[in-house]
Amino acid sequence: MNKEVKWMSESLWKKIAIWVTSLMLLILVALTFDTVSQITEGTSRVPDYSVINNKIFYEYDKKRDILAPVIGELSPLFGKELDKSEAKELVNLGKLTIQAKNCMNCHTILGNGAYYAPDLTKAWLDKGWGSESVRETLMLSFLLDPETNARSFGTNRKMPNLGMSEEEARGVIAYLKWMSSIDTNGFPAHFESIEQDKESK
Amino acid sequence: MKTPSVIKGLRLGQQIAIKYFFAAMILFCAQMIFGLIAGLQFILPEFLYQILDFNVTRMVHINAMIIWLLFGFMGSVYWLVEDEAGSDLVGYKLGNIGFWVLLIAVIVVVLVYLIVQVGPGTESSLWFINEGREYIEAPRWADIGIVAVMLIFFYNIAATFSKGKWSGISGVLVLDLLALAGVYLAGMFYSTNISIDQFWWWWVVHLWVEATWEVLVACIMAWGLIQTIGASRKIVTTWLYVEVALMFGSGILGLGHHYFWIGTPEYWLTVGGFFSALEPIPLVAMLVHAVYDAGTKNLKVSNHPAFAWFIAHVFGNFLGAGVWGFFQTLPQINLYTHGTQWSASHGHLAFFGAYVTINVAMFYMAVQKLRGNIAMGSGLLNKYRWKTSLILLNVGALGMTVALLIAGYEQAFIERAVGGSTWSGYFSAQRDSTFIASMHWRMLFGILMTVGTFFLAWDLLTIGKKNKNPVFETT
Numbered sequence A: 001m002n003k004e005v006k007w008m009s010e011s012l013w014k015k016i017a018i019w020v021t022s023l024m025l026l027i028l029v030a031l032t033f034d035t036v037s038q039i040t041e042g043t044s045r046v047p048d049y050s051v052i053n054n055k056i057f058y059e060y061d062k063k064r065d066i067l068a069p070v071i072g073e074l075s076p077l078f079g080k081e082l083d084k085s086e087a088k089e090l091v092n093l094g095k096l097t098i099q100a101k102n103c104m105n106c107h108t109i110l111g112n113g114a115y116y117a118p119d120l121t122k123a124w125l126d127k128g129w130g131s132e133s134v135r136e137t138l139m140l141s142f143l144l145d146p147e148t149n150a151r152s153f154g155t156n157r158k159m160p161n162l163g164m165s166e167e168e169a170r171g172v173i174a175y176l177k178w179m180s181s182i183d184t185n186g187f188p189a190h191f192e193s194i195e196q197d198k199e200s201k
Numbered sequence B: 001m002k003t004p005s006v007i008k009g010l011r012l013g014q015q016i017a018i019k020y021f022f023a024a025m026i027l028f029c030a031q032m033i034f035g036l037i038a039g040l041q042f043i044l045p046e047f048l049y050q051i052l053d054f055n056v057t058r059m060v061h062i063n064a065m066i067i068w069l070l071f072g073f074m075g076s077v078y079w080l081v082e083d084e085a086g087s088d089l090v091g092y093k094l095g096n097i098g099f100w101v102l103l104i105a106v107i108v109v110v111l112v113y114l115i116v117q118v119g120p121g122t123e124s125s126l127w128f129i130n131e132g133r134e135y136i137e138a139p140r141w142a143d144i145g146i147v148a149v150m151l152i153f154f155y156n157i158a159a160t161f162s163k164g165k166w167s168g169i170s171g172v173l174v175l176d177l178l179a180l181a182g183v184y185l186a187g188m189f190y191s192t193n194i195s196i197d198q199f200w201w202w203w204v205v206h207l208w209v210e211a212t213w214e215v216l217v218a219c220i221m222a223w224g225l226i227q228t229i230g231a232s233r234k235i236v237t238t239w240l241y242v243e244v245a246l247m248f249g250s251g252i253l254g255l256g257h258h259y260f261w262i263g264t265p266e267y268w269l270t271v272g273g274f275f276s277a278l279e280p281i282p283l284v285a286m287l288v289h290a291v292y293d294a295g296t297k298n299l300k301v302s303n304h305p306a307f308a309w310f311i312a313h314v315f316g317n318f319l320g321a322g323v324w325g326f327f328q329t330l331p332q333i334n335l336y337t338h339g340t341q342w343s344a345s346h347g348h349l350a351f352f353g354a355y356v357t358i359n360v361a362m363f364y365m366a367v368q369k370l371r372g373n374i375a376m377g378s379g380l381l382n383k384y385r386w387k388t389s390l391i392l393l394n395v396g397a398l399g400m401t402v403a404l405l406i407a408g409y410e411q412a413f414i415e416r417a418v419g420g421s422t423w424s425g426y427f428s429a430q431r432d433s434t435f436i437a438s439m440h441w442r443m444l445f446g447i448l449m450t451v452g453t454f455f456l457a458w459d460l461l462t463i464g465k466k467n468k469n470p471v472f473e474t475t
Ligand code: HEM
Pocket: A111, A112, A113, B134, B209, B210, B257, B258, B276, B277, B279, B280, B317, B320, B321, B322, B324, B325, B326, B327, B328, B329, B330, B334, B337, B338, B339, B340, B343, B344, B346, B347, B348, B350, B351, B354, B355
């Protein structure tokens, strides 16, 4: 073991380590530039926040063989159409609330976070909200008082009251609606959405 | 070169290291307590409901972990820096100030987590209460403090090597510390856009645990192998370079296994799947290397507990990160396991196997010298203490991992494959009797681990105090 074998030489491996690391970093930086440009809001993968003015579907895409979001006709959240900057402001309030209330240490969002409560990626499209017409009201009352409105499905696991203001809860709902329009390469799979009327194209 | 100064048997950096280790051990105990509470809330959801909710207990659990492991690493580096540099620490006072600033910051952050818990949806909540981003929840003011302390730390280490001498190990170590601190900056800004948010969040989390932390422990292991079994520096250094090449070669682009479903483009399915599938290779290499070294050298080590924990590290890293990580790293599988108890299963065994183990090994290295270079081999008194804690912690970790794996399997099947990850699908899995049983087993093994942790603390406080036979002189 102690005799010098060429391919086990210290200086050779030092060079390899440096080159391999540099190469990988270079590729990562290049891919990062490309990815960030593709996931900035307002792209086909991550729509602009004003998408909350429209219906969002999650449908089977034959070509890709996965479920993918489809943006439908106008259907403003809380019946009020917002311009780009108003939409951003509302969604941003939702994001700040989600961080400040630490939702991700109970829930997963895009599959990341904690496993104590349901994934919120497509919460806007969840069948649990019954029907399109009552969804917004139900979501609002649930977020404002999750204790009284608990479902828990017999587990008794309830979401606590997080002291959200109504405006914050609206922001959160806008956030969830916007998030459901992100193209997540088919995650979650087999998700069955809430019934939504669709204009025939 | 002047001979390094030694006070009370400990060098300057080692005196700072003892402080870090002490604080780390206390936080380790806190981590276990909060883990138990969080685990209990799965079984008894009313427990501390609206008083100390799951999101708070879990946050304290995982933050205590991150912080104590970092404390342990900083302590480890302070511990070995002077021996490796052959010189005194440049900034003893500075290092001490850094430690106290960091400790006070941690205490304030935790108190705010426990008392204030959550804030209104404003930027100032993120600055002063918590950022709500898993593992790096610490509010922004604390982020800035952490970076400042890391800079002090980095300066201290790099300047000490510059004053003394550089080696292969120290070269890798210093560059790696720089990368470790640099990557943290990627987690320090806010974005409305969740895809952008998680993209950079994973830079911190993944590039820490699967790249920079791995290389950091490889450096500590390299030093440990030389110290405990007198392995040849040349061979160890060569291996370290091999490890770096393999680890960064696979781990940097392996980052892509977190970019399957967060809005990022489809090419990550290929890039992430391929490179992360290679990530176990360096861990296998490490295992082979360590077993080979342990087998060829005579095993007359003078520090049995440290050696046992070094071995636990090698196996734990391979199993927890390499095997358990590999299970779910291909996109076809990850589509179903993503964000279920599978991740928790892997997360527990990987963090325990790779990082708890090596920190405990370093605690034992340190305590040996602290008690006056006593022999910690077969003649040691109260050997049962370290052995009990070793067994309880490792059996507990493995048992918990298996319980979570079973829970994860049920969840992936019932919630993901059948239930389509809906609200009701989620609860179908949570109600499943096998799932519930697994949550109870997790608690049982968690209790074993907690008892093991307290045994460890007790052992570290007492080990070797009554032994009066110093065995060796460190050079
Ligand atoms: C010591 C090294 C490692 C540690 C400490 C570690 C830890 C973790 C943790 C804590 C998570 C969960 C993150 C979350 O909260 O969402 C995670 C996720 C993951 N890890 Fe590791 N890991 C390590 C190495 C590896 C390796 C080598 C692989 C692959 C071969 C791997 C594959 C994965 C995958 C695919 C996920 C995503 C799980 C999901 O989709 O939810 N890990 N890791």
